[in-house]
Amino acid sequence: MPEANRLYHDFYFQDDEVEGYPCESKKAEIENFVREVETPLFLGCTKYTKMSTIVALLKYKATNSLTDSAFDEMLQIFGDMLPENTTLLGSLYSTKKIFKAFELGYEKIHACVNDCCLFRHDLEMVEECPKCGSSRWKVNQRNSKIEKGVPAKVLRYFPIIPRLRRMYAITETAEQLRWHSTHKSQDGKMRHPVDSLAWDRINKKWPSFELDPRNIRFGLSTDGFNPFQDLSSRYSCWPVVLVTYNLPPWLCMSKESLMLTLLISGPKQPGNDIDIYLAPLIDDLKDLWNNGVKVYDAFSKETFNLKAVLMWTVNDFPAYENLSG
Numbered sequence: 001m002p003e004a005n006r007l008y009h010d011f012y013f014q015d016d017e018v019e020g021y022p023c024e025s026k027k028a029e030i031e032n033f034v035r036e037v038e039t040p041l042f043l044g045c046t047k048y049t050k051m052s053t054i055v056a057l058l059k060y061k062a063t064n065s066l067t068d069s070a071f072d073e074m075l076q077i078f079g080d081m082l083p084e085n086t087t088l089l090g091s092l093y094s095t096k097k098i099f100k101a102f103e104l105g106y107e108k109i110h111a112c113v114n115d116c117c118l119f120r121h122d123l124e125m126v127e128e129c130p131k132c133g134s135s136r137w138k139v140n141q142r143n144s145k146i147e148k149g150v151p152a153k154v155l156r157y158f159p160i161i162p163r164l165r166r167m168y169a170i171t172e173t174a175e176q177l178r179w180h181s182t183h184k185s186q187d188g189k190m191r192h193p194v195d196s197l198a199w200d201r202i203n204k205k206w207p208s209f210e211l212d213p214r215n216i217r218f219g220l221s222t223d224g225f226n227p228f229q230d231l232s233s234r235y236s237c238w239p240v241v242l243v244t245y246n247l248p249p250w251l252c253m254s255k256e257s258l259m260l261t262l263l264i265s266g267p268k269q270p271g272n273d274i275d276i277y278l279a280p281l282i283d284d285l286k287d288l289w290n291n292g293v294k295v296y297d298a299f300s301k302e303t304f305n306l307k308a309v310l311m312w313t314v315n316d317f318p319a320y321e322n323l324s325g
């Protein structure tokens with residue numbers, strides 16, 4: 001079984017049904033999808049599967065800023081070129097559906113164009129910002145007509161709890177998440193955040209949190225960049241990344257272990273209003289700190305209550321000012 005699929009398999013196909021896991025029908029749905037996406041691109045093709053083709057083409061779309069309609073057209077041309085039994089999908093919509101099935105997706109949350117609020121909870125159905133009165137929808141600049149259904153600004157949130165569940169569902173990762181509890185430096189030298197004063201302070205202040213080494217310690221980092229590499233454009237993109245310090249030093253800062261949680265993009269920087277956008281992440285972090293969530297631990301083969309703490313943030317000074325603002 002290919003590595004990526006083995007991970008899904010570990011997550012979705014435990015022997016016993018446990019709390020916090022997908023129900024039987026969801027399991028069957030995922031099982032079918034796993035089988036389906038691993039089929040070759042066409043009979044006899046050894047280089048590409050249905051999934052690896054989607055990933056390669058979506059990467060090409062993103063790198064070359066291909067529009068959705070151009071992408072659909074490209075899929076149709078390729079579809080005509082390939083043998084009739086091809087598994088190539090016919091549209092962007094159907095490729096997105098595959099990612100959704102694996103819960104690799106994200107939540108799109110509409111935001112006020114002036115960064116006053118997110119249209120969620122009480123504001124879920126509201127069409128105008130209660131603070132500045134701006135429309136939730138895009139306003140056509142030529143005729144000032146409101147384009148209902150097209151959000152003026154969107155925040156993308158990649159929920160962290162399902163990802164923590166996935167990490168603990170993989171035996172190897174579940175074991176690595178305990179690394180810090182047995183590898184504290186004995187010679188006074190600092191090699192990992194476990195050797196830091198902040199780590200000790202948390203242990204002293206909240207001893208019950210320290211009792212279970214599976215509890216997660218996060219660091220948060222964010223900074224803005226211009227995705228178009230054009231200095232004259234003020235367009236900005238702010239990724240918010242979480243670092244899991246439970247992992248060993250060679251893993252905790254590796255690209256694969258960094259958790260992208262929020263993507264804040266728009267025609268201007270969020271500045272001190274960044275807290276508005278952090279709200280969905282903060283809600284999850286508060287829940288993880290105050291109550292914890294039920295998680296299945298594949299290493300010790302039991303369900304436990306996972307808690308998490310945010311130890312610190314890592315920023316340059318301008319971003320630090322925004323986060324504190």
Ligand SMILES: [Zn+2]
Pocket residue numbers: 112113114115116117129130131132133134
């Ligand atoms: Zn507003």
